[in-house]
Amino acid sequence: MGSEIQIAMYMTVILSLYINISICMYGVISKPNLIKKLISLTILQDSINMFLILIGYRLWRPGIVLQPPVLLDWSPTSEVLKQFLERAVDPLPQALVLTAIVIGLAVNIFLITVILHTYRHFGTVDMDEIGRLKRVVIVEETA
Amino acid sequence: MNMDVELINWIVIIIGQILITIGVFCDFVAALLMIRFPNFYIRLHALTIGSIGGAVVPAVGAALIAIGSPFLGTFRWFLAGGALVVALFIFILGGAGSHAIARATYRAKIVEYRPCYIDQLAEDIGEDGC
Amino acid sequence: MLELADLIFIMLGISALLSVPATILAVISRDLLKALIFSALQSTMYTLMFFLLMAPDIVLVYIAVSIGFMSLLIILIIKKVGRYERY
Amino acid sequence: MESWVINFLTIAMFFYIASFLLYIVRLLKGPTISDMVLAIDALGYDLAAFLIILSILFRNPILIPCSIVLTLWIYALDIYVAKYLEAKEMSE
Numbered sequence: 293m294g295s296e297i298q299i300a301m302y303m304t305v306i307l308s309l310y311i312n313i314s315i316c317m318y319g320v321i322s323k324p325n326l327i328k329k330l331i332s333l334t335i336l337q338d339s340i341n342m343f344l345i346l347i348g349y350r351l352w353r354p355g356i357v358l359q360p361p362v363l364l365d366w367s368p369t370s371e372v373l374k375q376f377l378e379r380a381v382d383p384l385p386q387a388l389v390l391t392a393i394v395i396g397l398a399v400n401i402f403l404i405t406v407i408l409h410t411y412r413h414f415g416t417v418d419m420d421e422i423g424r425l426k427r428v429v430i431v432e433e434t435a
Numbered sequence: 436m437n438m439d440v441e442l443i444n445w446i447v448i449i450i451g452q453i454l455i456t457i458g459v460f461c462d463f464v465a466a467l468l469m470i471r472f473p474n475f476y477i478r479l480h481a482l483t484i485g486s487i488g489g490a491v492v493p494a495v496g497a498a499l500i501a502i503g504s505p506f507l508g509t510f511r512w513f514l515a516g517g518a519l520v521v522a523l524f525i526f527i528l529g530g531a532g533s534h535a536i537a538r539a540t541y542r543a544k545i546v547e548y549r550p551c552y553i554d555q556l557a558e559d560i561g562e563d564g565c
Numbered sequence: 566m567l568e569l570a571d572l573i574f575i576m577l578g579i580s581a582l583l584s585v586p587a588t589i590l591a592v593i594s595r596d597l598l599k600a601l602i603f604s605a606l607q608s609t610m611y612t613l614m615f616f617l618l619m620a621p622d623i624v625l626v627y628i629a630v631s632i633g634f635m636s637l638l639i640i641l642i643i644k645k646v647g648r649y650e651r652y
Numbered sequence: 653m654e655s656w657v658i659n660f661l662t663i664a665m666f667f668y669i670a671s672f673l674l675y676i677v678r679l680l681k682g683p684t685i686s687d688m689v690l691a692i693d694a695l696g697y698d699l700a701a702f703l704i705i706l707s708i709l710f711r712n713p714i715l716i717p718c719s720i721v722l723t724l725w726i727y728a729l730d731i732y733v734a735k736y737l738e739a740k741e742m743s744e
Contacts, residue, residue, distance in 0.1 A: 301578035305577055325650050332591075349618050381619045397634060445653070455660075456664075459668065462671045485698060490697040506653070514707065514716060521720055525697050532730035598733075624718045
């Protein structure tokens with residue numbers, strides 16, 4: 293186990309990530325502008341990715357230098373491999389988050405295209421305005 | 436023979452540490468000046484101190500330290516080369532970026548150009564300077 | 566006496582704490598361009614955190630996606646739509 | 653030699669963190685867009701130099717390409733914002 297200050301800082305990181313997620317959920321739900329919703333959604337996605345990375349990290353122990361999961365020798369012996377297993381962090385969440393970031397980029401580009409078409413149709417990106425315009429159109433059609 | 440290599444390593448490390456000390460000093464001064472300066476066009480000077488003095492010089496110093504320390508292993512040459520590439524990129528791109536943002540700010544008239552003693556660009560365009 | 570491990574955890578905590586006001590200002594501010602710059606600050610802080618958490622491959626992708634492409638796309642759509650929020 | 657270098661770089665890290673905090677004060681205060689972009693420029697370039705020092709402390713050369721990519725994309729952000737500011741007021 294790490295010392296007191298390491299555990300306190302670890303809890304600080306987790307707490308501030310929770311605060312970030314709650315603020316971004318407020319922004320997604322409560323702000324009427326579509327671009328502001330998009331920015332909030334991006335930050336929310338990044339915070340959740342950070343949680344996944346934080347799961348795969350190991351606390352420091354004295355005398356061990358942590359390394360990213362890359363073997364630096366060209367022809368590793370069994371001793372080097374054993375030392376590597378003691379030092380490396382978990383590579384599975386990193387592969388997961390790498391895929392999630394790229395798919396998130398594709399989803400964001402799709403959302404931007406949808407926002408652009410909404411703006412060309414209605415002339416505004418405000419959700420309240422769009423709802424009012426829709427209501428006006430429905431009333432005109434039924435009357 | 437071994438003694439000479441040791442001596443050369445120490446000399447390179449001391450030079451690198453002097454460069455990093457200069458860089459840290461420039462960085463701290465630039466951060467203070469970025470707060471203290473009153474105007475956007477004067478703050479460009481602080482950005483130049485912060486990018487050239489605070490990033491290029493410590494990168495070169497870190498490259499020298501990486502060359503002179505054999506406890507890093509064989510890959511220290513890769514580390515030194517990467518540090519020099521970063522120094523070259525910041526040396527080129529820092530000036531270009533600050534020039535672009537200053538030109539855009541002047542053309543868009545976001546910040547008032549004051550105190551104004553001489554404005555040769557406006558005279559060249561045809562407006563009245565100051 | 567502070568060791569290197571303690572120092573790294575302190576840097577992790579400081580950068581996580583600095584990302585909170587950046588997020589608050591990015592959600593609250595009326596000017597969308599200012600919101601974009603605050604989101605870039607949050608991305609820079611997360612970059613430092615990913616680096617300290619020993620994930621260089623994610624740093625290589627995350628900088629390009631979050632500072633590069635998202636800034637470009639949001640600036641393009643701000644240019645079409647308009648810079649200020651309604652209220 | 654090893655402990656001398658490590659101690660020196662550890663002391664240099666404190667000053668870097670202090671100047672990062674001062675830059676962030678300017679970024680949160682900045683009255684116009686240009687000041688904020690200026691502050692985030694300086695922050696990004698100094699972070700690139702800081703990552704090199706950290707990769708010497710971690711004894712790992714695989715972390716170096718991060719700082720190259722960071723430098724290039726901070727410059728790209730700069731150019732985007734400058735182009736937006738100029739094109740909106742001049743032509744369009």
